[in-house]
Amino acid sequence: MNGPVLALAGGVGGAKLALGLSHVLPPQQLVVIANTGDDDVFHGLNVSPDLDTLMYTLAGLANPATGWGVAGDTFGVLEMLKRYGADSWFGLGDRDLATHIERTRLLREGRTLSEVTHYLCGKLAVKPTLAPMSNDPVRTLVETDQGTLAFQDYFVKYRCEPSIRSVRFEGASQAHASPTFQQALNSAEAVVYCPSNPVVSIGPILALPGVREMLKAFRGPRIAVSPIVGEQALRGPAAKMLLELGEEVSCVGVARRLAGICDVLVVDRQDANRVADVRATGVDAVVLDTIMKTDADKKRLAQEVLQIVQRRLAA
Amino acid sequence: MNGPVLALAGGVGGAKLALGLSHVLPPQQLVVIANTGDDDVFHGLNVSPDLDTLMYTLAGLANPATGWGVAGDTFGVLEMLKRYGADSWFGLGDRDLATHIERTRLLREGRTLSEVTHYLCGKLAVKPTLAPMSNDPVRTLVETDQGTLAFQDYFVKYRCEPSIRSVRFEGASQAHASPTFQQALNSAEAVVYCPSNPVVSIGPILALPGVREMLKAFRGPRIAVSPIVGEQALRGPAAKMLLELGEEVSCVGVARRLAGICDVLVVDRQDANRVADVRATGVDAVVLDTIMKTDADKKRLAQEVLQIVQRRLAA
Numbered sequence: 135m136n137g138p139v140l141a142l143a144g145g146v147g148g149a150k151l152a153l154g155l156s157h158v159l160p161p162q163q164l165v166v167i168a169n170t171g172d173d174d175v176f177h178g179l180n181v182s183p184d185l186d187t188l189m190y191t192l193a194g195l196a197n198p199a200t201g202w203g204v205a206g207d208t209f210g211v212l213e214m215l216k217r218y219g220a221d222s223w224f225g226l227g228d229r230d231l232a233t234h235i236e237r238t239r240l241l242r243e244g245r246t247l248s249e250v251t252h253y254l255c256g257k258l259a260v261k262p263t264l265a266p267m268s269n270d271p272v273r274t275l276v277e278t279d280q281g282t283l284a285f286q287d288y289f290v291k292y293r294c295e296p297s298i299r300s301v302r303f304e305g306a307s308q309a310h311a312s313p314t315f316q317q318a319l320n321s322a323e324a325v326v327y328c329p330s331n332p333v334v335s336i337g338p339i340l341a342l343p344g345v346r347e348m349l350k351a352f353r354g355p356r357i358a359v360s361p362i363v364g365e366q367a368l369r370g371p372a373a374k375m376l377l378e379l380g381e382e383v384s385c386v387g388v389a390r391r392l393a394g395i396c397d398v399l400v401v402d403r404q405d406a407n408r409v410a411d412v413r414a415t416g417v418d419a420v421v422l423d424t425i426m427k428t429d430a431d432k433k434r435l436a437q438e439v440l441q442i443v444q445r446r447l448a449a
Numbered sequence: 450m451n452g453p454v455l456a457l458a459g460g461v462g463g464a465k466l467a468l469g470l471s472h473v474l475p476p477q478q479l480v481v482i483a484n485t486g487d488d489d490v491f492h493g494l495n496v497s498p499d500l501d502t503l504m505y506t507l508a509g510l511a512n513p514a515t516g517w518g519v520a521g522d523t524f525g526v527l528e529m530l531k532r533y534g535a536d537s538w539f540g541l542g543d544r545d546l547a548t549h550i551e552r553t554r555l556l557r558e559g560r561t562l563s564e565v566t567h568y569l570c571g572k573l574a575v576k577p578t579l580a581p582m583s584n585d586p587v588r589t590l591v592e593t594d595q596g597t598l599a600f601q602d603y604f605v606k607y608r609c610e611p612s613i614r615s616v617r618f619e620g621a622s623q624a625h626a627s628p629t630f631q632q633a634l635n636s637a638e639a640v641v642y643c644p645s646n647p648v649v650s651i652g653p654i655l656a657l658p659g660v661r662e663m664l665k666a667f668r669g670p671r672i673a674v675s676p677i678v679g680e681q682a683l684r685g686p687a688a689k690m691l692l693e694l695g696e697e698v699s700c701v702g703v704a705r706r707l708a709g710i711c712d713v714l715v716v717d718r719q720d721a722n723r724v725a726d727v728r729a730t731g732v733d734a735v736v737l738d739t740i741m742k743t744d745a746d747k748k749r750l751a752q753e754v755l756q757i758v759q760r761r762l763a764a
Contacts, residue, residue: 178554208525210543211550218551218572228525228543235526235550236533239493257533 144335146201148328154436171338265314327358459650461516463643469751486653580629642673
């Protein structure tokens with residue numbers, strides 16, 4: 135391959151494949167673009183949950199028990215913030231907070247989120263390129279039976295319990311894809327949709343002006359890994375969200391969302407019987423073991439995804 | 450007494466007497482005003498070292514080993530900030546950082562430092578009134594043989610090693626005494642100068658427009674406890690600073706600084722032979738044990754200081 139692989143990802147699920155890709159691609163051949171629709175401000179600090187999950191994962195620092203946060207982190211700040219009566223439902227560890235403190239400081243100095251991410255990743259020795267989808271604020275809002283909720287409120291505070299009616303990405307229509315993202319859309323050899331929530335992780339990325347069109351016109355292979363296996367999301371609220379939005383909760387539902395901007399959907403062995411249905415959406419299907427428990431799983435799946443890319447490039 | 454006692458204080462040394470006073474006075478009879486000339490911004494967060502030392506001390510949370518910071522604090526944030534290449538010479542603990550995070554958030558929302566202090570003290574169940582000397586920025590700058598240094602740089606980063614030529618309080622002439630301070634200056638029954646650095650703890654307070662004049666005209670007893678015993682400061686760089694400024698390093702030097710705004714200087718038993726020299730400055734002298742190691746010492750000295758107040762009120 136000449137150009138890099140452009141991987142689009144949300145948090146924990148997507149980070150698994152991104153980590154796998156980082157193990158099998160030279161650093162200059164991988165550009166990971168993170169959803170920032172979940173970004174929020176806690177205690178006056180700018181928090182970018184998906185970006186940080188990807189950064190910690192690629193730096194080898196992620197908490198293996200949760201997939202997010204920093205391994206071995208402590209919670210002294212949060213404990214004291216509770217005494218001050220601050221909201222403490224968003225479980226920010228001390229080392230994690232250092233990221234938000236440093237990011238907030240740099241943003242206030244006028245740096246872009248891309249620049250800050252580049253700086254922090256450099257300090258943590260993250261080798262592949264990691265960048266936010268946009269340097270402009272995009273805010274995922276969930277319309278629910280309990281009113282409009284910011285994504286982290288819906289996801290963490292209310293533990294995805296409210297029933298959703300629709301999802302929108304406030305600010306997306308005025309936002310620009312980040313320079314790194316734009317460059318990768320122009321120069322990448324292939325696009326990989328990591329197994330992230332199609333509604334609130336991949337959705338915000340696709341909502342940026344021009345992105346869907348560029349992915350539609352993209353000339354290299356576009357491969358997705360389904361985050362839905364059987365009728366379940368591997369993690370997070372994707373299944374519940376698709377259901378409440380009236381979409382099919384299956385790899386077929388995922389394929390429908392990606393039709394026109396994806397060539398191949400990797401579905402799990404458990405969904406081998408849905409290959410024809412996926413193909414009926416206009417997206418080809420390949421059956422693989424998609425459940426990534428170990429680092430070896432992540433590396434193997436990444437290798438298999440890249441083999442699909444290579445086959446299509448050679449065809 | 451009808452009105453409260455107004456105690457002026459810097460950090461650790463002053464906080465000892467402030468704590469003693471809080472043990473012997475009803476909460477509504479004690480107003481502690483903190484120097485804020487040492488305030489600085491670390492990692493984008495507003496840090497008020499003296500105010501926090503007083504707050505933690507009065508809340509019973511102070512680290513007994515250092516006198517500043519929170520007992521049992523951890524340093525996870527700082528550890529990670531170091532990885533990000535941030536300056537880490539100012540040893541901010543995790544619980545301490547929560548204070549700065551919360552303060553910074555509230556200040557950015559437009560609250561004054563007095564309001565923020567009142568709020569935080571309420572949450573930590575600090576009973577006496579604690580307020581900053583001013584809600585306006587005042588910055589203690591030390592002119593040294595190594596250039597102009599902000600106080601925390603001089604004090605912590607350079608460990609008071611540079612030789613000082615002069616000290617100034619940037620912003621002081623445009624700053625206003627905080628409303629609580631102004632009110633206490635008008636209504637207090639007595640003023641107590643806690644044993645704090647006369648140059649950089651009491652100095653900034655006296656540099657606020659009108660404060661020296663109000664203390665001069667103050668009608669109740671004005672009692673100071675000397676932070677210099679023999680030719681040594683009980684803690685911190687007061688002795689070195691006075692020496693380099695060409696002033697006498699002794700309780701007499703302290704008396705000279707307070708002449709005109711102080712009626713009685715409490716000097717340590719070790720300085721009993723300097724009583725006449727102190728009196729020659731126009732400040733009366735009383736000899737007491739001033740070294741406060743235990744809480745009992747702090748309470749005893751506070752009681753003895755209040756006895757001086759009572760005697761002068763009765764006279």
